[in-house]
Amino acid sequence: MSTDITPSGSMLARFGLTNWRQNIIYIGFAVIFLVFAATLHDKGFLNPNNLLNIFRQTAMIAVMAIAMTFVLSSGEIDLSVGAVAGLASVTTAMAIDIGGPLFGVGAGILTGVVVGICNGLLTTRIGIPSFLTTLAMMGVAKGVAMWISDTAAVPIISSGYAWVFGGGSVGIVPVLLIWMAILGVIGHVVLRKTTFGRQVLATGGGETAARYSGIDTRAIKFRVLIISSMAAALAGMLYAGRLQSGRFQLGEGDELSVIAAAVLGGTSLFGGYGTVIGTIVGALMIGLINNGLILMGLEFSQQLIARGGIIILAVALSQKRT
Amino acid sequence: MTTPTYAVDMRGISKHFGGVQALINVDFQVEPGEVHALLGGNGAGKSTILKVLNGVHVPDEGTISVGGRQLAEISPEASQAAGIAMIFQEMSLIPTLTVAQNVFLTREAKSSFGFIDDRKAEERAAELFKILNVEVDPKAIVGTLGAGQRQLTEIVKAISQDAKVLVLDEPSTALSVTDVERLFDFLRKLKAQGVAIIYVSHRMDEITRIADRATILRDGRHVITAPLSDLPIDTMIEHIVGKRSRGLSDVVRHSVDRGEAVLELRHVSGEHVPIDINLTVHRGEVVGLAGLLGSGRSSLARIICGISPLAAGEILVNGKPLAIGGPRDAVDAGIALVPEDRGTQGLIRAHSVADNITLPVLGAVSNRSFVNARRVREVTDDQIDRLSIKTASRDHAVSTLSGGNQQKVVIGKWLAADPDILVLDEPTAGIDIGSKAEIIRLVRDLAQSGKGIVMISSELSELLSACDRIIVMADGRAVADIPRHDLDDPAIAADDTMHQLQSAERKLQAEIQKALTTVQGETRVH
Numbered sequence: 001m002s003t004d005i006t007p008s009g010s011m012l013a014r015f016g017l018t019n020w021r022q023n024i025i026y027i028g029f030a031v032i033f034l035v036f037a038a039t040l041h042d043k044g045f046l047n048p049n050n051l052l053n054i055f056r057q058t059a060m061i062a063v064m065a066i067a068m069t070f071v072l073s074s075g076e077i078d079l080s081v082g083a084v085a086g087l088a089s090v091t092t093a094m095a096i097d098i099g100g101p102l103f104g105v106g107a108g109i110l111t112g113v114v115v116g117i118c119n120g121l122l123t124t125r126i127g128i129p130s131f132l133t134t135l136a137m138m139g140v141a142k143g144v145a146m147w148i149s150d151t152a153a154v155p156i157i158s159s160g161y162a163w164v165f166g167g168g169s170v171g172i173v174p175v176l177l178i179w180m181a182i183l184g185v186i187g188h189v190v191l192r193k194t195t196f197g198r199q200v201l202a203t204g205g206g207e208t209a210a211r212y213s214g215i216d217t218r219a220i221k222f223r224v225l226i227i228s229s230m231a232a233a234l235a236g237m238l239y240a241g242r243l244q245s246g247r248f249q250l251g252e253g254d255e256l257s258v259i260a261a262a263v264l265g266g267t268s269l270f271g272g273y274g275t276v277i278g279t280i281v282g283a284l285m286i287g288l289i290n291n292g293l294i295l296m297g298l299e300f301s302q303q304l305i306a307r308g309g310i311i312i313l314a315v316a317l318s319q320k321r322t
Numbered sequence: 323m324t325t326p327t328y329a330v331d332m333r334g335i336s337k338h339f340g341g342v343q344a345l346i347n348v349d350f351q352v353e354p355g356e357v358h359a360l361l362g363g364n365g366a367g368k369s370t371i372l373k374v375l376n377g378v379h380v381p382d383e384g385t386i387s388v389g390g391r392q393l394a395e396i397s398p399e400a401s402q403a404a405g406i407a408m409i410f411q412e413m414s415l416i417p418t419l420t421v422a423q424n425v426f427l428t429r430e431a432k433s434s435f436g437f438i439d440d441r442k443a444e445e446r447a448a449e450l451f452k453i454l455n456v457e458v459d460p461k462a463i464v465g466t467l468g469a470g471q472r473q474l475t476e477i478v479k480a481i482s483q484d485a486k487v488l489v490l491d492e493p494s495t496a497l498s499v500t501d502v503e504r505l506f507d508f509l510r511k512l513k514a515q516g517v518a519i520i521y522v523s524h525r526m527d528e529i530t531r532i533a534d535r536a537t538i539l540r541d542g543r544h545v546i547t548a549p550l551s552d553l554p555i556d557t558m559i560e561h562i563v564g565k566r567s568r569g570l571s572d573v574v575r576h577s578v579d580r581g582e583a584v585l586e587l588r589h590v591s592g593e594h595v596p597i598d599i600n601l602t603v604h605r606g607e608v609v610g611l612a613g614l615l616g617s618g619r620s621s622l623a624r625i626i627c628g629i630s631p632l633a634a635g636e637i638l639v640n641g642k643p644l645a646i647g648g649p650r651d652a653v654d655a656g657i658a659l660v661p662e663d664r665g666t667q668g669l670i671r672a673h674s675v676a677d678n679i680t681l682p683v684l685g686a687v688s689n690r691s692f693v694n695a696r697r698v699r700e701v702t703d704d705q706i707d708r709l710s711i712k713t714a715s716r717d718h719a720v721s722t723l724s725g726g727n728q729q730k731v732v733i734g735k736w737l738a739a740d741p742d743i744l745v746l747d748e749p750t751a752g753i754d755i756g757s758k759a760e761i762i763r764l765v766r767d768l769a770q771s772g773k774g775i776v777m778i779s780s781e782l783s784e785l786l787s788a789c790d791r792i793i794v795m796a797d798g799r800a801v802a803d804i805p806r807h808d809l810d811d812p813a814i815a816a817d818d819t820m821h822q823l824q825s826a827e828r829k830l831q832a833e834i835q836k837a838l839t840t841v842q843g844e845t846r847v848h
Contacts, residue, residue: 195684195691202681206670212661213681214653
């Protein structure tokens with residue numbers, strides 16, 4: 001593996017041909033799409049509804065992966081996102097039951113902020129590697145979600161909430177797609193065009209040099225972990241809206257898809273380079289593969305194997321040879 | 323057929339990277355049992371030819387023979403098998419293992435059960451060190467060793483693998499004077515055993531002492547190969563620079579008008595070193611910190627710049643006491659550090675020149691936290707022009723630049739922040755003599771423009787060329803404060819800058835040695 005940072009597609013020409021590997025995700029996406037379109041068109045793959053479904057199924061992963069791009073770019077990792085999504089779905093559903101939709105949204109956001117502050121403080125102040133902090137938090141969040149919900153699903157009655165956070169659509173455009181698009185644009189602009197984004201990349205690219213340059217790298221990591229937990233909480237709220245209930249199982253295991261989406265998209269697992277657009281395409285590719293494999297009629301066990309194989313292939317192709 | 327007398331025989335080597343011709347038809351021959359200096363400025367092709375030799379780069383043209391046998395294949399494995407060992411600037415030992423474990427890494431001694439036998443390895447390493455007369459404890463963890471001992475360990479490791487050709491790239495940068503002596507003794511011993519040694523260094527004084535012959539490259543071409551006796555320093559510099567220049571000695575020192583005090587240190591101590599430092603730096607003044615490695619020079623620099631905590635004392639900037647809680651506070655107060663280790667502390671090598679230069683001034687190149695691409699370009703191009711940084715573009719990764727140009731990027735990123743106080747820690751380490759003089763001149767210019775400058779360097783000629791005042795440090799204490807003109811020799815004509823500089827260097831060297839004995843005398847009394 002190389003920690004070398006490589007630029008995105010827009011800079012391709014400047015850096016020569018070697019970086020086509022970095023853009024393998026776009027090629028891969030197109031190839032897989034075309035293969036599925038050719039082989040599965042009689043099974044309704046190209047049906048607009050099916051395509052929109054891919055977006056619906058990918059939105060939560062994409063939302064978390066956008067934030068994960070920042071976490072990875074800063075040289076950290078967040079394994080707690082899936083469990084936090086589950087916890088936030090439960091807290092949101094319970095709060096809606098008590099105080100209505102706005103109260104529920106507030107509770108969901110608060111869940112993300114609290115978890116993020118814990119992750120951030122433990123990682124940056126006490127110095128526990130984020131890998132361990134968030135691994136522990138994964139258990140804690142899941143445990144809390146099971147405890148407060150008594151491991152039962154908490155139904156959401158508010159149809160307004162369910163529309164905004166998941167079920168609704170504007171014309172044929174699902175609300176989930178709008179969430180994903182808005183957050184994607186914000187994420188891309190923040191990472192590429194703001195001082196904060198620069199500082200995140202600098203922190204991950206060379207922490208010592210960044211610190212010597214006057215960047216408070218601990219504050220950057222702290223904020224990045226909060227952003228990640230908040231995105232996870234939002235994803236949980238979207239799950240809750242889509243399924244009109246909060247359950248601790250929602251988001252379970254998502255951390256792996258989220259990290260895979262970011263890395264597939266070209267974000268460095270070692271920090272210093274990240275691309276939000278790549279991440280979103282990475283998330284869509286995972287959704288595309290899932291959808292295609294289901295339409296092919298593969299069993300769940302076969303799907304798991306095929307999906308793992310495709311992801312390994314894509315990541316392997318995107319690695320630079322040394 | 324190649325002549326079998328050469329330990330290394332490279333002929334007609336050409337190599338290009340993209341549009342850049344890094345080596346053009348270069349011949350390079352090294353005899354067994356000689357120390358062969360490889361000299362040249364930044365971008366002359368030194369690293370490229372060494373990387374061709376150790377198999378990292380495949381040349382476009384040319385042949386390589388080692389010990390009379392032409393290499394059929396060019397790869398790091400083939401070079402190593404042929405007996406070429408390269409000792410890198412960044413050392414390649416594993417810090418968490420012991421010396422013996424490192425020496426025999428991948429060739430571990432095994433017990434009769436097939437398990438690793440560390441004790442046997444330690445015995446063997448001890449024998450090896452004894453033969454080579456090296457005093458290193460085979461049981462010591464490498465991370466706890468000083469740079470000198472680490473380097474000797476690394477060389478012993480190479481020799482124990484039957485290296486016939488030893489390549490040393492800037493081996494003395496991290497070493498103290500006594501360690502350098504030990505290294506030279508060691509190299510002479512290896513030479514006597516017929517090992518060919520290729521020695522790359524920017525320090526002419528070392529080369530004249532250790533090398534038998536030298537090859538000089540310039541702009542990717544072979545300039546000259548000659549015995550050292552035919553190459554006085556002046557001639558060497560002439561070949562390296564390509565035009566008549568005496569390097570540092572032609573940096574003119576103007577008498578500067580000292581402005582008000584910009585930085586004052588009162589009884590400043592760190593957690594370990596330095597101890598009780600009092601120092602005032604005025605605008606327009608360059609203050610040098612001289613002393614051996616570990617004398618507390620770099621620790622003092624880190625305290626001033628907020629990287630290491632202040633244990634006791636007070637720091638005043640522009641007359642006002644300053645609570646420095648971290649690098650950001652120092653940067654905000656107008657203090658900038660060009661750190662010792664530019665690779666990890668100064669630069670994010672994988673990021674572009676523009677990203678690096680604008681890193682400390684992100685706020686200034688942004689509107690409401692949106693980075694303004696036009697201002698980034700302006701600020702970057704300003705510094706590229708001002709410092710004549712050679713880069714293919716502002717968007718190229720810093721790692722593609724030569725050492726001297728990388729250092730210019732570090733300086734440029736701080737000049738962009740326009741600090742009042744600039745602290746430079748070994749600003750010319752690993753930089754060719756042309757760029758060195760350029761950087762010294764820049765330091766003088768910056769002082770003249772009203773900045774207060776603190777400069778640390780192990781190269782005395784540099785300190786003497788750059789500084790108005792030199793503080794001699796030893797064991798964490800400031801022992802002497804010498805105005806630069808006190809080191810001038812009235813007996814030598816003022817315009818004979820070359821001899822003036824040499825004489826001053828001798829005097830300063832004597833002061834440093836004296837400082838050591840003073841401090842040691844004191845500690846003995848206590």
